[in-house]
Amino acid sequence: MNQPLLVTASQKAGPRLSLAIGAVVVLLLLALPLLSLLPADHALQVSAYTLTLVGKILCYAIVALALDLVWGYAGLLSLGHGLFFALGGYAMGMYLMRQAAGDGLPGFMTFLSWTELPWYWAGTQHFAWALCLVVLAPGLLALVFGFFAFRSRIKGVYFSIMTQALTFAGMLLFFRNETGFGGNNGFTSFRTILGFDIAAQGTRAVLFLLTVGLLLASLYLCWRLTQSKFGRLLTAVRDAENRLMFCGYDPRGYKLLVWVLSAVLCGLAGALYVPQVGIINPSEMSPTNSIEAAVWVALGGRGTLIGPLLGAGLVNGMKSWFTVAFPEFWLFFLGALFILVTLYLPKGVVGLLKKRSQP
């Protein structure tokens, strides 16, 4: 007799409860950098390690959100989002290397006894141009790749394989010293950003806050998009692209826009990742990284906006614990996790939570 009452009560409480949890999480994230500014002997002080770790996970969460936009909504599984992330990171890294080198050439170039900068390094000493590159490099690559892929109607597993090949090709290219991006060492030993010491507590706190800001902004943007007619068209592309064409829509434009947007979000996340973590190298483009991003989304729940954030947080949280406690078992665990999620949680953690709240 009481059950209907309970159900309606929990349904009413549902959105409020999740909103409340969301608000608490955001407040915690905003408090974290402030707590890191406390003196080192204070009980509530947050260490630079923790702050960097959480900041890194937040960058990954943005990647997961961007991937979910193309995979969960538009049905385009990309196994190459690590490339866009790394390109954004490299663009920011170029600026940081120029800052560290001052008027001279970046260290690795002197090491290769180069005497002048390659042409594509022009202007990277300016922060504004670096920011443009952060958007342009992944955006243009995604635009060109997407234009040809969608024009040739490449879909499903073929699309995934091509994105995978793209990121692999990118990795091989960046591994070469001649490419001019530091070869397999990549960029590291950054010193300053906009004149501020990159390792200072204050700089770290600001970078962290920027990451939280970008995450919230992307979340809001994705939410607005998915609530609009554009979002409904994306699901239509995913479920019945043919039907959509015979309704008079050209699916290419829709796919291209969401694809480029997703790549740009990844690039921005990469640009915030590099100064916090302090290194970028071609292994960020390795296919396994991009596949891992797909695991975050699948674990959290495709086609929802909160799911990928949860997934990225859970997997990376577990990863940092596991790689300290049982380093040799992490990859086995990750593999098992993916299998279990595919078999038992097709809708991810979010699907599980939804099922709980609606028995």
Next chain:
Amino acid sequence: MRGVPPVHPEFMLEPVFDNLGAGRDAIGLGSRRTAGLDTRHGTVLSLEDISVSFDGFKALNALNLYIGVGELRCIIGPNGAGKTTMMDVITGKTRPDTGSAFFGDTLDLTRMSEYQIAQAGIGRKFQKPTVFEALTVFENLELALKTDKSVWASLAARLSGEQQQRIDEVLATLRLQSLAQRQAGLLSHGQKQFLEIGMLLVQEPQLLLLDEPVAGMTDAETEFTAELFKGLAGKHSLMVVEHDMGFVGSIADHVTVLHQGSVLAEGSLEQVQADERVVEVYLGR
């Protein structure tokens, strides 16, 4: 609805082309729904000498077919006669090897892509009902609605009161009002068929291609569909591919029999059924 075109002074100087379709009123076909399509000669679709072959198999073989404005045409034929391939050619999914396909008098379908053809006013219902399963019935109709279908328009799109009303109207016509907020994937087979027909209607096409529209419907639903199609004919042109002879008999005034990729016979259902060649094709030789 379009009235009689105003008589211009130029009337005396230039020949009068009935390009507003008013002449169709005079011959009892009803006026055209939208301006723009040139159907001066009374045909909405002309397929001439169309051939399509797949790996040497001739799916269509010098096919000639004309659909008049406001006509309800049934296409029948044994399996493999080329019915679906013909629809693929009309909607741009398959390019013919030879021949010409015109929509109205001027639009060359062989040079247009699927979405351009759909925008020009040809709607297609698939054999297997295809709707956007994750969306609600209402949202399905919203996406199909005739409007600006560019990417930028979709970002800021809001339904106007008129469009809302149009969707409600179609929901009422198809008796789907109570299901408007139901997810389309949860509908029964027959309901999906109706939803897909509804999606065609809000698209306001001039020519509707319907591939086995009553497959999987109950008798009552089939009867209702027959009434619906008869009501649509006149305002729209319809081409219906169907195997159910009872249904064909209840709607068609004109039947075309396809066989091995070309037209075997044309006429009323009685005439066609009396044709010896048709009997032979259907019963085997």
